[in-house]
Amino acid sequence: MQKVLSERIINLEESQTLEMAAKARALAAKGVDVIKLSLGEPDFFTPAHIKEAAKKAIDDNFTFYTPVAAYPELREAIAQKLSRDNGLTWKAENIVVSTGAKQSLINVVLSIVNPNDEVIVLAPYWVSYIPMIQLAEGKAVIVNGDIKNGFKVTPEQLKAAITPKTKAIMYSSPSNPTGTVYTKSELKAFADIIAEHKDIFIIADEIYEYICFEDEYFSIGAFENVRNQTITVNGFSKGYAMTGWRVGYIGANKEIADACIKMQGQFTSATCSIAQKAAYAAITGDMSVTKEMKTAYLRRRDLVLSLLKDIEGIKTYIPQGAFYIFPDVSAFFGKTDGKYTIKTSNDLCMYLLNEAHVALVDGEGFGAPECVRISFAASDEELKEAMRRMKEKLALLK
Ligand code: PMP
Ligand code: GLU
Numbered sequence: 293m294q295k296v297l298s299e300r301i302i303n304l305e306e307s308q309t310l311e312m313a314a315k316a317r318a319l320a321a322k323g324v325d326v327i328k329l330s331l332g333e334p335d336f337f338t339p340a341h342i343k344e345a346a347k348k349a350i351d352d353n354f355t356f357y358t359p360v361a362a363y364p365e366l367r368e369a370i371a372q373k374l375s376r377d378n379g380l381t382w383k384a385e386n387i388v389v390s391t392g393a394k395q396s397l398i399n400v401v402l403s404i405v406n407p408n409d410e411v412i413v414l415a416p417y418w419v420s421y422i423p424m425i426q427l428a429e430g431k432a433v434i435v436n437g438d439i440k441n442g443f444k445v446t447p448e449q450l451k452a453a454i455t456p457k458t459k460a461i462m463y464s465s466p467s468n469p470t471g472t473v474y475t476k477s478e479l480k481a482f483a484d485i486i487a488e489h490k491d492i493f494i495i496a497d498e499i500y501e502y503i504c505f506e507d508e509y510f511s512i513g514a515f516e517n518v519r520n521q522t523i524t525v526n527g528f529s530k531g532y533a534m535t536g537w538r539v540g541y542i543g544a545n546k547e548i549a550d551a552c553i554k555m556q557g558q559f560t561s562a563t564c565s566i567a568q569k570a571a572y573a574a575i576t577g578d579m580s581v582t583k584e585m586k587t588a589y590l591r592r593r594d595l596v597l598s599l600l601k602d603i604e605g606i607k608t609y610i611p612q613g614a615f616y617i618f619p620d621v622s623a624f625f626g627k628t629d630g631k632y633t634i635k636t637s638n639d640l641c642m643y644l645l646n647e648a649h650v651a652l653v654d655g656e657g658f659g660a661p662e663c664v665r666i667s668f669a670a671s672d673e674e675l676k677e678a679m680r681r682m683k684e685k686l687a688l689l690k
Pocket of ligand 1: 391418499539
């Protein structure tokens with residue numbers, strides 16, 4: 293008898309971030325006071341002027357299908373932003389808006405990757421990259437950054453991973469899950485390597501651009517020698533606290549942009565018309581709320597770092613962006629409190645969820661099974677209490 297489900301879906305991993313978030317929600321629904329540091333999303337409300345624009349869009353009956361890549365003024369505004377902030381000289385025709393950066397990424401991957409093509413992924417990586425490559429029947433080639441080097445991959449490592457089958461390199465900076473930010477000179481070294489191979493694309497996921505604690509944020513696509521090869525992915529979820537609105541975008545050469553429009557035209561069409569108007573208000577509006585949120589994340593990073601330093605067995609480093617820290621917890625492997633035995637970071641996450649009522653995500657899905665991801669997009673009080681509970685319960689592991 294035939295299986296009901298396709299091999300494709302049977303072999304697809306469930307998103308570990310979403311899975312852990314669901315477990316935390318289920319426990320909370322039973323009345324347990326769970327501190328959720330699992331799902332990576334801002335705990336701030338969407339700024340008022342953005343919400344007003346959406347209300348106006350409804351009242352103005354902006355409720356019809358828009359062109360697949362978004363209504364023209366939004367594409368134009370994004371092109372201007374990329375030119376102004378990132379040195380990327382794309383026109384509106386190079387911009388494709390999607391239902392979240394997640395869809396932008398899968399559009400790109402499905403548009404360029406053939407079966408058995410290799411995609412170099414800088415690790416630790418965001419959980420959904422590998423399943424996306426798998427859906428395209430490509431092969432992920434993992435290049436590991438070391439915690440001792442702030443999780444950064446070196447140009448030598450990148451060079452060594454390139455083969456005639458390499459189709460793309462894919463990374464996020466600031467990184468989910470590590471918060472690592474590649475500097476201009478580090479990106480220049482990457483660009484100079486990739487520029488030697490005109491058939492390799494750079495998929496640069498810049499969704500945490502506005503949550504960067506370094507003095508300078510740099511986009512690799514601004515280097516002229518890789519301009520045409522770089523597909524810049526960004527979105528509104530993180531910088532404007534708009535996760536539920538579902539708006540992401542790419543800036544890329546016209547062949548890639550048109551391919552993504554074709555792909556999206558068969559899957560979902562344009563994203564929600566009302567969310568598009570909200571995104572327009574965000575990208576053309578006052579950035580002070582975004583800056584305030586960044587200041588809060590920086591304060592929380594320092595708070596979490598100082599509290600984690602007090603927990604024996606947790607190895608940290610300094611994240612330079614995003615709202616995650618990804619410490620090494622392998623010191624706990626092999627330990628037990630008498631009831632739970634910790635063999636993996638997943639065991640540790642389940643122990644902390646059930647005993648400390650703190651939800652984290654294990655490092656396995658990010659390509660670093662010795663780590664756990666802590667999101668510090670939560671209030672100072674929640675973070676203090678979560679670290680207190682973790683310290684208490686981790687001390688019981690002998
Ligand atoms: N890239 C990275 C690195 C992410 O952390 C996320 C999760 N928000 C996304 C892309 C997708 O974001 P969204 O679909 O909400 O725009
Ligand atoms: N990107 C966020 C995270 O990594 C949201 C969840 C998701 O889209 O997977 O937690």
